Amino acid sequence: MTPIIISTTTLLIMLWLLHSLLKFLSPDHQPSTTHMKNTTKKAFFTSLIPTTLLLKNEINSSLKFPSHISLETFNIYVNFSLDTYSIMFSSIALFITWSIMEFSTWYLSNDPNINKFMKYLMIFLLSMLVIITANNLFQLFIGWEGVGVMSFLLIGWWHARTDANTAALQAIIYNRLGDVGLLMTMFWLNINSSWDIQEIFAQTNTMCVTPMLGLMVAAVGKSAQFGFHPWLPAAMEGPTPVSALLHSSTMVVAGVFLILRMHPIIQNNTTILSLCLMIGSITTLLSALTASTQNDIKKIIALSTTSQLGLMMLTLGLNQPMLAFMHMSMHSFFKAMLFLCAGSLIHNLNNEQDVRKMGGLQHLLPTTSSAITTANMALMGTPFLSGFYSKDVIVETITNSHTNAWAMMLTLVATALSATYSIRMMLLVLTNNTKIKQTTNHPESKTMMKPISRLLLGTITGGLLTKLLTTPSTSTLTMPKTIKLAAIMITLASLILTTDTMYLKSLNKQKSTKPTPLTHPTNQFMFFNTIHRMLPSTTLKLSQKYSTELTDAWSLEKLGPSGLAQKNILMTHLTTQQKNLMKTYLSTFTLTTVISLLILSPNWP
Structure with a gap:
């Protein structure tokens, strides 16, 4: 009975969304924004039925329709995986x-x-x-x-x-x-x-x-x-x-x-797992380092996403797909809330996105400030928020695994940097005084705060509910306490260091007016310049050299006027004895004429 209910609700969700989209084909009855929002809301509450059933039973079934495409070796079905x-x-x-x-x-x-x-x-x-x-x-x-x-x-x-x-x-x-x-x-x-x-x-x-x-x-x-x-x-x-x-x-x-879904075919391949581990650890570190130097609030959050995606890829490299899926699920709540809070801040500051020009917004937008603070704390892995139940477990897993030591070190440094860019953003945006004049005011209305509040509730309770509903009993601790507390201690150390550094910078800023230099992290380690500028420029120059200099020189010198002249000279030399040595010819002619005249002269002895 349970697979039938799950299959029916899945199809119902798809049909509701498709029906709402098909209404756009009718020019007279265009669906309103409220209708589409309510359709998605209705689909969400319907999807809770199979989710609730999943918590009680381990479900792994599929819903297959008749074949639509037949190939020589196999047929293609519309096939839904329900797991x-x-x-x-x-x-x-x-x-x-x-x-x-x-x-x-x-x-x-x-x-x-x-x-x-x-x-x-x-x-x-x-x-x-x-x-x-x-x-x-x-x-x-x-x-x-x-x-x-x-x-x-x-x-x-x-x-x-x-x-x-x-x-x-x-x-x-x-x-x-x-x-x-x-x-x-x-x-x-x-x-x-x-x-x-x-x-x-x-x-x-x-x-x-x-x-x-x-x-x-x-x-x-x-x-x-x-x-x-x-x-x-x-x-x-x-x-x-x-x-x-x-x-x-x-x-x-x-x-x-995609890697999560296809993990059974790569779980025994050490080459691919090592590749996932390397790419994930490099991505999570470099993105976190770049996010720590950005000034655009949306780019800070975007690069933190890249860092968290690297952490998920690293977890797949550790052969822990369920842990990667949990972090992907928990990350969705606080990342969506971070962006919505950033949108609220940007809208209220006349589309200003530079964190250096913000400040004091905790008094202007208190609810949004509370939400963005909670989201950043979840991102850092603060205990009992959603990020804690996945991110800290990933750090514990990598410190207890038989993986490369350098991958573990890169992950720990990235964990520290996640606290760095989160605290830096909160201090610049929410504390001190506003550095620009507020020209527009969009108060915290219900339409804006309802979705943020829902995501805030998911950020606070998502990880805890997942743990309580899926693992009712806590396993016995078998790892050293230093490893168990490594992620929290590194985050706290980074938090203190970042706060002190920000305070020192605020003191030095009054004495020095030098512009901030363009550092490697600020410029994404020159990657953008290398890929988007140097390589295309080098390719263009090589193409220009081959197409203009070499091709033109070859066509003009070898086949054009110069080439024809050289061929004519060669043919001239082959068909005549004349070598174009005019001085030699003239001297020989003169000498021969003089000698002939002397010999033929009647007075010649």
Whole structure:
């Protein structure tokens, strides 16, 4: 009975969302923003039914429809996977999207195309649900491309701005590079196996490293790991609700979810696991270091997302998929709330995003200040908030595993830096005095505060409820207390150090007026300049050299006038004895004439 209820509710959720979208095809009955928000709300409460049933029973079933596409080696079905990952994360994605949609009605209240914006958000959500519930790679690829296209449209929502268009193109191009890996995997499996995920799991013993590398490349591109990371901070050019949805429960977590879903085929491959470990640890450290030097509030939060995604990838490298899924779920709550609070602050400061120009906002926006403080504390891993139950466990796991020592050190440093950029942002934004004149005032209305309050409730209780409902009994502590308390002690040390450093900077700022130098972390370790400027410039110069200098010189000198002249000279030398030695010819002629005249002269003796 339980699988039937879960299957029915999953289909009902999909049909509700599709029905709301199909209403846009009718020009006379366009759905309102309230209707779409209520549809998502209704879908969320419906999704709680299978989530509740999942807590009592371990469910792992699928919902298969008749075959639509028949290939020579296998058939393609519309096939939904109903397991822990899909059921739990569907509820989280619906809850966060419902909150963001309600916030958008306040944030974009003056936008003439707000209905279209809400439609894009709903398609974005539906594409992510397709990825979560897909039980074959063809279906997953549809959702995979869906979130990519919708991110392009939503990041470039304000398309009159050049920066927004550039950021949207940057996002779609980086993701297209990652899509090459997924396509490579699908082509390989088309020849050697099947696209059905359950059949792929049954053939893990015959799987080579090629499809796994393809999955790795796809995840690195979609989840903005190191090498593909610049598009994520650039995506902040879109509206703040887009950033909240993009960074919390859709798009960027799709890459991690792909590795999570396909983990049974890579769990015994040490090469891929080591690759996940290396990429994850490098990403989490460099992103945290870069976030500590940024001044744009949205870029600080975006780079913290990249750092947390690196931590999830590192956890997958430790062969702990359920722990990575838990951190992905907990991260969704406080990351969405961070962006919504940032949107509230930006809206009240006339679109000012520089944290150095903010200050004293705890008096102006007390509820928003409380929410952003709680979200930052959850991000740091403060005990009994949602981030504590996943992030600290990851640190404990890596310190107790047989992994590389350097990966552990990078993770611990990144843990310290997460406290650094969080405390720095709170001190600059909420304390001292406001440094700019407030020109607009958007009070903390119910429309704005309801979604933030819901996410605040999830941030506070999400981890605790998960622990109480899934593990009713606490296991016996077998690790040393120093390891158990390592994450908290490092966070506290970083918090104290950051507070003292900020205080010293405020004292020195009164004495020195020198501009802040452009450091390597500020400039993302020159990665942007290297990839986006140096490499294209070098390629252009090489192309120019080969196309103009070498090609033109070859065509003009070898085949053009100079080449023809050289050929004529050669032919002249072959057909005549004349060597063009005029002086020698004239001297010989003169000497021969003189000698002949002397010999033929009658007076010659």
